[in-house]
Amino acid sequence: MAKSASIESARDHTPPVVELRVQAHPDQLAVLRAVAAAIALQHDFDLDTVADVKLAVDEAATRLIMASPDDAMLECAFRAAHPLLHISLSAPAEDASSIGSPRSFGWYVLNSLTESISVTTEDSVARIDMSIAESSADR
Amino acid sequence: MTRNAGRSSDEYADVTETLRTLLALPEGDPGRIRIRDQVVERCLPLAEHIARRFDGRGEAFEDLLQVARLGLVNAVDRFDPERGSDFVSFAVPTIMGEVRRHFRDAGWAVRVPRRMKELHLSLSKATSELSQQLGRAPTASELAEVLGIDQEEVLQGLVAGNAYQTVSVDRSSPSGDDGLTLADTLGEYDAALDEVENHEALRPLLEALPARERTVVLLRFFGNMTQTQIAERVGVSQMHVSRLLTKTLAQLREQLGENF
Numbered sequence: 485m486a487k488s489a490s491i492e493s494a495r496d497h498t499p500p501v502v503e504l505r506v507q508a509h510p511d512q513l514a515v516l517r518a519v520a521a522a523i524a525l526q527h528d529f530d531l532d533t534v535a536d537v538k539l540a541v542d543e544a545a546t547r548l549i550m551a552s553p554d555d556a557m558l559e560c561a562f563r564a565a566h567p568l569l570h571i572s573l574s575a576p577a578e579d580a581s582s583i584g585s586p587r588s589f590g591w592y593v594l595n596s597l598t599e600s601i602s603v604t605t606e607d608s609v610a611r612i613d614m615s616i617a618e619s620s621a622d623r
Numbered sequence: 624m625t626r627n628a629g630r631s632s633d634e635y636a637d638v639t640e641t642l643r644t645l646l647a648l649p650e651g652d653p654g655r656i657r658i659r660d661q662v663v664e665r666c667l668p669l670a671e672h673i674a675r676r677f678d679g680r681g682e683a684f685e686d687l688l689q690v691a692r693l694g695l696v697n698a699v700d701r702f703d704p705e706r707g708s709d710f711v712s713f714a715v716p717t718i719m720g721e722v723r724r725h726f727r728d729a730g731w732a733v734r735v736p737r738r739m740k741e742l743h744l745s746l747s748k749a750t751s752e753l754s755q756q757l758g759r760a761p762t763a764s765e766l767a768e769v770l771g772i773d774q775e776e777v778l779q780g781l782v783a784g785n786a787y788q789t790v791s792v793d794r795s796s797p798s799g800d801d802g803l804t805l806a807d808t809l810g811e812y813d814a815a816l817d818e819v820e821n822h823e824a825l826r827p828l829l830e831a832l833p834a835r836e837r838t839v840v841l842l843r844f845f846g847n848m849t850q851t852q853i854a855e856r857v858g859v860s861q862m863h864v865s866r867l868l869t870k871t872l873a874q875l876r877e878q879l880g881e882n883f
Contacts, residue, residue, distance in 0.1 A: 587820035596847070
């Protein structure tokens with residue numbers, strides 16, 4: 485299984501994706517942060533970028549968790565393509581309108597941490613897609 | 624710098640007298656600020672001495688030094704010669720209290736093996752040195768090379784850093800300014816703040832933050848500086864900046880609630 489998967493991904497030149505499913509609960513934020521940091525470090529992003537990745541994941545996941553019903557699951561997918569790290573997070577949302585209110589402080593923070601970010605809602609599942617660039621603060 | 628502060632309180636005997644002069648001046652007299660600055664500068668070796676006593680216990684020295692200096696400023700501001708003690712016997716416990724509080728707040732949230740704590744500390748030191756050389760934050764592979772260890776081990780040490788306590792639940796944020804002139808007032812960021820929808824709610828919360836926390840948030844999110852650049856400006860380690868940001872954002876998020 486693993487072998488054929490790695491051959492396939494090598495063939496289509498898509499960087500490997502790491503996926504994670506956790507309960508949509510604030511207790512899980514530490515796990516998400518640790519995994520996000522480990523992936524960014526593994527791909528040799530500098531420590532400023534690693535710190536930004538942690539803050540962004542924390543903030544994006546918190547927004548989704550706050551909007552999700554009890555017992556929901558949060559899904560998180562990471563794909564590193566140096567100098568960019570793409571992260572998608574999704575969770576069922578009771579009220580998706582609060583997640584991406586574009587002029588809130590939290591959204592402002594997310595924007596300053598990321599190269600690009602968007603929120604989409606489909607079938608009551610809200611999804612945040614974001615890319616973080618190495619040294620994005622310098623641009 | 625190797626003087627023994629404990630035995631040499633005579634060395635600072637003049638400070639008590641100088642502070643008496645300060646307090647004799649009317650409130651708001653510009654002389655007060657001048658004398659206060661003089662005294663702080665005069666006593667900086669005292670803060671450094673205390674910071675050194677706590678060195679090697681798992682916290683970066685530059686962070687300890689900054690915290691000790693903060694304690695010194697507090698001691699100068701709170702000293703009351705009428706209570707009969709000399710300045711040094713008041714300042715030493717005040718500064719040590721500040722350093723101890725730092726250890727309490729910046730503790731490890733879970734049990735982490737000693738070897739891992741030491742690794743985390745040496746990574747913190749190497750990060751500061753490399754940042755100076757490179758002018759940016761280093762990567763895991765650069766740290767591995769400098770420390771002569773495996774990249775895998777660097778990953779372990781840095782990820783273990785996540786177990787570091789960033790939010791202490793029982794501590795309400797001190798609203799008082801810590802007296803450090805960081806020169807970052809909200810006014811400089813008015814235009815950027817206006818972009819935020821609920822800036823009327825945000826502004827007083829930012830103002831209530833201790834100066835260091837406020838500076839870190841403003842520089843990162845409104846001043847577009849990297850954590851490494853902020854660390855250099857504020858005089859603490861990048862890891863400390865990272866912790867301050869995480870802690871302060873969590874606090875603002877809680878205070879703003881729906882409006883965050």
